[in-house]
Amino acid sequence: MRIAKKIVRYFIPLLGLSIIWEFCSRNSDKINFLFSSPIAIAVKFWEKTMNGELIMHTSITGFEAIVGLITGVSIGSIIGFSLLYFPRTSNISKPYIVALSSIPIFGIAPMMIIWFGTGLSMKIAMAFFSTVFTAILQAYQGGQDISEEESIFFNLNGATNNQKFWKLVFPSSMNWVLQSLKLNSGLAILGAFIGEFIASEKGLGYIILKASGLYDVTYVLAAIICIILLSALFNFLVSIIEKNKLKIIRKISVRV
Amino acid sequence: MIQLEDIQKSFNSTIVLNDINLSIHSNTIVTIIGKSGCGKTTLLNIIAGIYEPTKGEIRIHKNREEAVVYLTQKPTLLSYRTAYENALLGVEIRNSIDSNTIVTRQELFNLFGLSDAETKYPNELSGGMKQRVGVIQSILIESDIYLLDEPFNAIDRNTLRKVEKKLWERFKEKNSSVVLVTHDIEQAILMSDRILMLSSNPGNIVYDLNFSDEFSKLEPGKRKDTPEFNEYLIDIVKKIGTL
Numbered sequence: 360m361r362i363a364k365k366i367v368r369y370f371i372p373l374l375g376l377s378i379i380w381e382f383c384s385r386n387s388d389k390i391n392f393l394f395s396s397p398i399a400i401a402v403k404f405w406e407k408t409m410n411g412e413l414i415m416h417t418s419i420t421g422f423e424a425i426v427g428l429i430t431g432v433s434i435g436s437i438i439g440f441s442l443l444y445f446p447r448t449s450n451i452s453k454p455y456i457v458a459l460s461s462i463p464i465f466g467i468a469p470m471m472i473i474w475f476g477t478g479l480s481m482k483i484a485m486a487f488f489s490t491v492f493t494a495i496l497q498a499y500q501g502g503q504d505i506s507e508e509e510s511i512f513f514n515l516n517g518a519t520n521n522q523k524f525w526k527l528v529f530p531s532s533m534n535w536v537l538q539s540l541k542l543n544s545g546l547a548i549l550g551a552f553i554g555e556f557i558a559s560e561k562g563l564g565y566i567i568l569k570a571s572g573l574y575d576v577t578y579v580l581a582a583i584i585c586i587i588l589l590s591a592l593f594n595f596l597v598s599i600i601e602k603n604k605l606k607i608i609r610k611i612s613v614r615v
Numbered sequence: 616m617i618q619l620e621d622i623q624k625s626f627n628s629t630i631v632l633n634d635i636n637l638s639i640h641s642n643t644i645v646t647i648i649g650k651s652g653c654g655k656t657t658l659l660n661i662i663a664g665i666y667e668p669t670k671g672e673i674r675i676h677k678n679r680e681e682a683v684v685y686l687t688q689k690p691t692l693l694s695y696r697t698a699y700e701n702a703l704l705g706v707e708i709r710n711s712i713d714s715n716t717i718v719t720r721q722e723l724f725n726l727f728g729l730s731d732a733e734t735k736y737p738n739e740l741s742g743g744m745k746q747r748v749g750v751i752q753s754i755l756i757e758s759d760i761y762l763l764d765e766p767f768n769a770i771d772r773n774t775l776r777k778v779e780k781k782l783w784e785r786f787k788e789k790n791s792s793v794v795l796v797t798h799d800i801e802q803a804i805l806m807s808d809r810i811l812m813l814s815s816n817p818g819n820i821v822y823d824l825n826f827s828d829e830f831s832k833l834e835p836g837k838r839k840d841t842p843e844f845n846e847y848l849i850d851i852v853k854k855i856g857t858l
Contacts (some may be wrong), residue, residue, distance in 0.1 A: 515665075613700050
């Protein structure tokens, strides 16, 4: 009952907005041309899902984003944690990493075509570069965030670097890594999407570009719904990992 | 054995400890008392190797990491480990867990009233329970030197006497050198063989009280009924008044 109430409460604004939108679209051709209408979008979404078109393109974008996200966050976290053990290198490299992370991904897209061509690997690379720098910074920050007393305890007991990492640094930084996964899931989708937007024949970026060219706002908005759903799916997957955080940490670090 | 020679410690230009000369032999429990901020914890940190002394020399008969166990005021309990696992953290890092450790841990948990708390995480434990787990974590480690910085201040009175007795027995059984910091004079007399009093600004040893052999042999629970207990208590209270 409570869940039903919650759902109703969340859907009321959306329903209200859709009714106003639908009403305006039906009474103005201009509004209908520029913004389409909720019913038209729903019909298009249903049609294109049923014939498999949207499912195929969404899975391609999702695949590129998830591969880019996993490799970006994994490699980024490994680099971030490694920097903790080389303080001099990390001091020198930190401003460079911050600078690199601030480069708009759109800016390096043409370069990605030169490096990786126009295929799937280019989109994965775009998703990877969208996520890796944030992942480095998050893991590094997480590793630095461990309590001094806990670190001293490990040192006084003669812990090896390996023990200190798996029993203290990694578990204590888990929140930062999960945060990085959460932040980067949106960036990975954006990276893959921009890759498709620049050069592609598949994926949601391609669909949106093609539909825009044909002034088919309805299809553009139906594809945007797919991006939102994809993003929600990624967030859901991260929230599952978050819920099992303690189990994961304990499996990795507790050996008694 | 621990030997400190002419130890001085300054932070910026403030001298916190000055001219500390001290030898602590095996099978000796030394308690350091003094006013807040007189440098008691700093002294323990120097012995543990967390701080380097500004001047002077410190000698420990063995490799420091092997020989020294340090229990701080706030015990190190990791949030993702249960009380049981946290108690074994020190021995786990030192790779010295054996079946004996597990049996001792179980006995200590029962004795310290923690048998129901074994599977609880630190955020589910009270301050006193955390300190008791910290004490178990430290004494499970087989070592020669134990540094204890006010490890009992959150433990209730009834449990405290059990903890003191068990610690005393264990330290005597293992011939350990122990340096205990406390504000509780009664506890200092019950637990120690020797009491050192530190002055403030800078911290210096102003009083060194060695208990008689007969008194030192008595376990903590039996000391309170002796006439020496009151004599030592009056003596120390008088000396603290002059600081």
